[in-house]
Amino acid sequence: MSVRHALLALLSEGPKYGLQLREEFEARTGEVWPLNVGQVYTTLQRLERDGLVESEGEDDGPQKAFQITDSGGAELAVWLRTPPDLSSPPRDELVMKVLVAVRLPGIDVHAVIQAHRRYLVQLMQQWTRIKDGDAEDDLSLALAVDAELFRLDSVVRWLDAAEARLRRAATTDTGAIQPAQGPLPRQRRRTGARG
Amino acid sequence: MSMLELRQVSKVYGHGATEVRALDRVSLAVDEGTMVAVMGPSGSGKSTLLTIAGSLEDPTEGEVLVASAAVTRMSRKDKARLRRRTIGYVFQDYNLLPGLTAAENVSLPLELDGMPARKAHAAAVAALTELGLAERAARYPDELSGGERQRVAISRAVVGERRLLLADEPSGALDSANAEAVMRLMHEACKGKRGGAAGGGMAAVVVTHDAQLASWADRVVFLRDGKITDQTAPLAGPESLLAPGLRS
Numbered sequence: 001m002s003v004r005h006a007l008l009a010l011l012s013e014g015p016k017y018g019l020q021l022r023e024e025f026e027a028r029t030g031e032v033w034p035l036n037v038g039q040v041y042t043t044l045q046r047l048e049r050d051g052l053v054e055s056e057g058e059d060d061g062p063q064k065a066f067q068i069t070d071s072g073g074a075e076l077a078v079w080l081r082t083p084p085d086l087s088s089p090p091r092d093e094l095v096m097k098v099l100v101a102v103r104l105p106g107i108d109v110h111a112v113i114q115a116h117r118r119y120l121v122q123l124m125q126q127w128t129r130i131k132d133g134d135a136e137d138d139l140s141l142a143l144a145v146d147a148e149l150f151r152l153d154s155v156v157r158w159l160d161a162a163e164a165r166l167r168r169a170a171t172t173d174t175g176a177i178q179p180a181q182g183p184l185p186r187q188r189r190r191t192g193a194r195g
Numbered sequence: 196m197s198m199l200e201l202r203q204v205s206k207v208y209g210h211g212a213t214e215v216r217a218l219d220r221v222s223l224a225v226d227e228g229t230m231v232a233v234m235g236p237s238g239s240g241k242s243t244l245l246t247i248a249g250s251l252e253d254p255t256e257g258e259v260l261v262a263s264a265a266v267t268r269m270s271r272k273d274k275a276r277l278r279r280r281t282i283g284y285v286f287q288d289y290n291l292l293p294g295l296t297a298a299e300n301v302s303l304p305l306e307l308d309g310m311p312a313r314k315a316h317a318a319a320v321a322a323l324t325e326l327g328l329a330e331r332a333a334r335y336p337d338e339l340s341g342g343e344r345q346r347v348a349i350s351r352a353v354v355g356e357r358r359l360l361l362a363d364e365p366s367g368a369l370d371s372a373n374a375e376a377v378m379r380l381m382h383e384a385c386k387g388k389r390g391g392a393a394g395g396g397m398a399a400v401v402v403t404h405d406a407q408l409a410s411w412a413d414r415v416v417f418l419r420d421g422k423i424t425d426q427t428a429p430l431a432g433p434e435s436l437l438a439p440g441l442r443s
Binding site: 032120123124125128130156157160163164 | 234236379382404405406407409410411412415417424425426427428429430436
């Protein structure tokens with residue numbers, strides 16, 4: 001989440017004070033991403049240094065109002081249309097745990113998968129209760145909750161798919177997935193094709 | 196009160212080498228006003244559990260109670276009455292009768308149960324209206340969208356004095372917005388906010404492999420190889436996931 005650009009977006013509606021920006025940021029993001037006031041002022045200072053916003057008045061106190069500059073508006077327009085970098089997969093802790101569980105002897109990988117699946121579904125139940133309650137009259141919150149539900153859902157689907165793949169591997173004799181045993185074998189050198 | 200109770204229910208198909216144990220000593224109790232989701236991969240026994248809970252099939256072993264009555268010991272006639280009067284079913288493919296209008300589809304089980312046609316029609320229209328389908332009551336299923344068809348099926352499942360709602364992948368054929376609408380309606384019927392028997396709401400069992408749907412349930416049980424292997428419990432920590440201190 002780019003706080004910098006979210007603040008520019010709020011300022012594109014007109015001049016605002018720091019505290020006001022924090023409140024509006026949280027309201028617009030359905031209060032899913034909390035923001036501390038220090039973060040707001042630090043970000044505003046940087047935006048001002050870069051010429052993207054300007055402030056009115058000399059004080060550095062809460063009464064100082066900020067407004068967006070022309071180059072701030074241009075920066076915002078570019079940011080909105082620029083896809084975030086999703087090209088390299090994130091280092092996902094849950095994926096790592098399952099990959100490790102598959103390799104470790106004496107570990108029931110299905111039990112590991114189920115522990116994660118149960119937790120994810122419990123978390124989704126909490127989000128769904130929010131959707132059913134608070135988010136019914138709050139469009140921003142409903143959108144943010146949907147995003148979180150789809151994200152968690154994709155992880156549950158991955159666990160389902162991983163489990164199905166592991167089961168298939170266990171019933172075929174490809175030996176594709178075997179727990180690591182003892183030291184790694186020395187790589188055999190092959191000198192030519194064999195019949 | 197438990198509206199549905201399965202006690203050590205097993206279901207075995209075939210004999211000897213071809214024997215398949217679809218359910219293996221499954222116990223489950225669902226109270227009025229409670230929605231339970233059953234999750235599991237294909238072949239885990241989800242649909243068998245639902246057909247046995249709905250008295251469409253008999254268990255090989257164990258006991259099934261609906262509204263405290265032992266279904267396993269009922270005559271065929273009593274079971275049929277229980278299915279018409281107390282249990283509502285929602286299926287992935289809607290199972291509406293193509294030659295009947297939406298209202299006729301909904302009123303049919305009431306009429307079969309002996310309700311005069313005019314009264315049954317009024318109850319059907321009321322149920323359709325509750326689910327936002329007043330305008331569609333005279334339409335035939337092939338004139339309705341998928342989401343509307345499933346809402347007709349839900350009306351049919353909650354109309355009258357139904358106490359137990361059983362759903363098998365109810366939104367499997369729908370896009371995510373319609374799927375959410377269907378789950379919301381079933382959730383509301385279960386909580387007594389719409390349709391269903393007056394008062395405490397219905398007990399509901401929803402079979403699905405979809406975690407987003409399952410997350411509407413009060414409790415999610417996980418089925419694997421015919422056994423209940425796990426279930427959700429409320430998470431420790433704050434009730435709301437929203438930023439603390441912002442809502443009071």
